[in-house]
Amino acid sequence: MASPVEQALGVLVATFHKYSGKEGDKYKLSKQELKDLLTKELPTFTKQSNEGDLQKIMGYLDSNSDSEVDFQEYMIFVASLAMICNEFFQDYPNKLPRDV
Template sequence: MRRGRNRGLGAAGSARGLGAARAVPPLPGYKCAPCPAAASRALGSRSALSRLAMACPLEQAMAIMVTTFHKYSAKEGDKFKLSKAELKELLNKELPVFGSKQMDEAEFKRLMNDLDHNKDSEVDFKEYVCFLACITMGFNEFFKDDPSKHQRRK
């Protein structure tokens, strides 16, 4: 079975930033999991721990993104959404470059407003994944623009 890529970010979000999620068709001739249900089926019935132990690095990274979200979202209120306090704690502990030590309350409010597309004062999983996708694109730009990062080892 060949693995392929989706163009753009697919269900994770728009390549233009924190825009609404949109389905992106796979490239012709490639098989992929185009939706969460298909991805769940692809994981099979093995326990998450045994599957993660045997997973490739990218699969491990996705599992960490999901488990990190639920580690913080389950602390108060809706267990499938991050409250402002939960988001702040997640940023401080898991992404310290975005933590409260790096941004004041006004900047945090702007970030929360940008992330919270449906304006329910909480960040759901889709909004969280869009945020991570945007941060990842920023990291990609950083490494792409740095000539010292382009040299490959032989």
Template structure:
């Protein structure tokens, strides 16, 4: 398997690992997103001082406004973080 296919498979597996612990196995709840970002990227959203900005981030991430983050929305987040890191 190519490196890119391996990376894509890993993203799918990570999503599946965190999705469904608080509900639907095909989506991430706000809590599941927080846990995923904390464990996989070391981002502690609980320590965020600007809770309104944090709520806006989740609202923007939830493109279809269903209150959860589906795989497409998750991949959008990963791509945005990747682009930020690549620019560093």
């Protein structure tokens, strides 16, 4: 039985591939694939975002400017979100979203 952290790592990898495999390069997220991932898997973070915001996020994440987000670029994004969550929640651990 995988521990919660092991499960979380598996979910991060599986989520990337669930979206990256929909069109074009199956190991990279196109703009549309990234948009689907952000809106469906991170609704709390993206519900206030408009199309322009999503385009900006794509620009920030695509550090090698090939118009796709590869796994490394995605993980840098996930790590950044984790750091934001840590800063936000470190003084309020009881407010962390939990469903594990």
